[in-house]
Amino acid sequence: MHHFKRLAASTAIVLCASGALAQDSITVAIQLEPPNLDPTSGAAQAIDSVLYANVFEGLTRFDADGAIIRGLAQSWDISEDGLTYTFNLAAGVTFHDGTTMDAEDVKFSLDRARAEDSTNAQKALFADIADVTVIDPLKLQVTLSKPNGMFLFNMAWGDAVIVAPESIDTIATNPIGTGPFAFANWVQGDRLELARNDSYWGAAPALETATFRFISDPTAAFAAMMAEDVDVFVGFPAPENLPQFAADPRFQVLNGNTEGETILAMNNQREPFDNPLVRRAVTHAIDRQAIIDGAMFGQGTPIGTHFAPHNPDYVDLLANSQFDPELSRSLLAEAGLADGFTTTLKLPPPSYARRGGEIIASQLRAVGIETEIANLEWAQWIEEVFTNKDFGLSIVSHTEPMDINIYANPGYYFQYDNADFRAVLDELNATTDPAGRSALLAQAQTIISEDYVNAYLFQLGVATVARAEITGLWVNQPTAAVDLTGVSWGN
Incomplete structure (x- = not known):
């Protein structure tokens, strides 16, 4: 999508107690660069590719197999008539700027997404919400105008992530979420960098830093991967090269569906x-x-x-x-x-x-x-x-x-x-x-x-080419995401 300068990946390497090499940094290439960094108003899938589950979280989320699992909501109750959802939120959650994430932020996010002047690309996800009421800081009630069997599924989309009023004005260039990685830097046309969020409320990721590089040209993608300038290429754009990677012991090829x-x-x-x-x-x-x-x-x-x-x-x-x-x-x-x-x-x-x-x-x-x-x-x-x-x-x-x-x-x-x-x-x-x-x-x-x-x-289809030692990558894409939360360099 953009021309880019070839930059060697700076990979941090430390020596484990066992003497084996361990890496806590990763460089991931994707074909498309996000036009902005606001998943709650931008339609481009590249926004979710970089930010979904890494920087931003919703009430629910998709796991690697497409199942709906808990996100910021730790549990929920659904009324018998299917109209009222009561969400219990995770405790001790903060945004990357240090502000608290609570039921008020969830109400703000849902009300903003469904507002008349909303620019959310998937506004239909929120159309059945009649009311959002805060019960206490960790509990809120969402009332629907009619039953919607897809509601928990809808809340897992990248368009339904939770954002805060304090940081919403600059979200397009400085995304502030609650996820395991915080946004660090964006060099437009080249790369976007994430750093581990050390005050993350959930399980800490193994990686300390992650760099996304944007390489649209199939020939450049092949060259960057062969030179090991990048560790992973998700959605490798030159399928004709896949057999060559599969035959090279340095790499693994994951063939998935989307x-x-x-x-x-x-x-x-x-x-x-x-x-x-x-x-x-x-x-x-x-x-x-x-x-x-x-x-x-x-x-x-x-x-x-x-x-x-x-x-x-x-x-x-x-x-x-x-x-x-x-x-x-x-x-x-x-x-x-x-x-x-x-x-x-x-x-x-x-x-x-x-x-x-x-x-x-x-x-x-x-x-x-x-x-x-x-x-x-x-x-x-x-x-x-x-x-x-x-x-x-x-x-x-x-x-x-x-x-x-x-x-x-x-x-x-x-x-x-x-x-x-x-x-x-x-x-x-x-x-x-x-x-x-x-x-x-x-x-x-x-x-x-x-x-x-x-x-x-x-x-x-989606083909991912990765260094052979890397584990925890999604094979399939139940949503357009490069979820790094479980990714690590193997032993």
């Missing part, structure tokens, strides 16, 4: 994508496997709707949008576009978008759809595509977990407006019975597949 539905997004309110025939024509023009093989070197699972294939509630709807250029051309003719049309294809920096975009452009060209490709930096993509909805087509991976609810928001960047879909989602939120939820999720997946809202490409 919650990232990679889609060719279509602007449903902009001509000609406001016509479902045209959207369907686009989907039949695309050969998913060619994109997975050509852009991802086979790392990815085809999807036919906006849902993770590893989720037990996934419905295989690939047949709705199989590769069929002849059908695509006839649908365009039926829509009055026999000669095709021209539109924009705006691509953010990740390899899946830049590499996939070239392949998709040529597949669309084969049925008469010309695309004007614009390669955007991440901040530009957020502004032009996500915020201003100024695009025809775009490619992006939606890495938030279980996020089919975005299709219930007509103001979301692809601007899908379907009252029937919203009704299904409302019913889902009010349903706690697992079989009932599965049936509604199947219905939701089917509606958006048959409406051809977007072209669903593949579930993003």
